[in-house]
Amino acid sequence: MxxxxxxxxxxxxxxxxxxxxxxxxxxxxxxxxxxxxxxxxxDDEVSGKISIAGPMANMVLALVFIAIAALIYPFKIYSNIFNLIYLISTVGFSVNSFLATFNLFPIYSLDGTKVLKWNIGIWIITIAIAGIMVLIAITIGAENMVSLLIGA
Structure with missing residues (x-):
């Protein structure tokens, strides 16, 4: 708009x-x-700026989810509700990290094509950050990442 x-x-x-x-x-x-x-x-600049908004929103949501998981972690043993919020938050981190990375692929009509066409530097930085988030979700796991964040 x-x-x-x-x-x-x-x-x-x-x-x-x-x-x-x-x-x-x-x-x-x-x-x-x-x-x-x-x-x-x-033009390519406007298209790129519009297209990067979706993956950036996914990356911000992933960080919000992992922050919620870290805040809820100490309380999850006391209540099934807290445990459920924790589980939803860790899955939210993983799913949003994957969506950001996937949408930044420069194929077909995905956002990555338009961002890459607009500014290769911004595309490289954005897909690198999103890719690192996915690698963390796949290798370390969101649950272990929360433990590392809070020092448990």
Whole structure:
């Protein structure tokens, strides 16, 4: 809206079918829709700035989730509610880290294509940070990361 544009959520039936089929193999590759920006004749800078907003929001959400998990961790043994909030927060960190990284891939209509076209330096920094967050989620695990953060 800042740039006078409107966004339209557009279903991609093939992406929806791919998500459905891959779900039977234990891993879901989901890209059932895309966001089209109108007017479509915006320059690369505006397109890149709009496109980086989604992955950046995912990275901020991931950090908020891990902060909530760290705050809740000492209390999770006292209540099932706290334990549930802790578990949701650790999963929220992992999922949002993955989404940020995935959307920054420079393929098809993903955000990474537009960000890379606008500014390669910003794309490299952003995908590196998102990639590190995913590596932490995969290798160390959000639960172990919380333990390291609070020194438990």
């Amino acid at each position: 800042k740039y006078g544009c409107q966004a339209e959520f557009k279903l991609w039936p093939l992406g929806l079918l791919i998500a459905f089929v891959t779900s039977f193999f234990g891993v879901v590759f989901a890209s059932p829709a895309s966001i089209n920006i109108h007017p479509g004749d915006i």
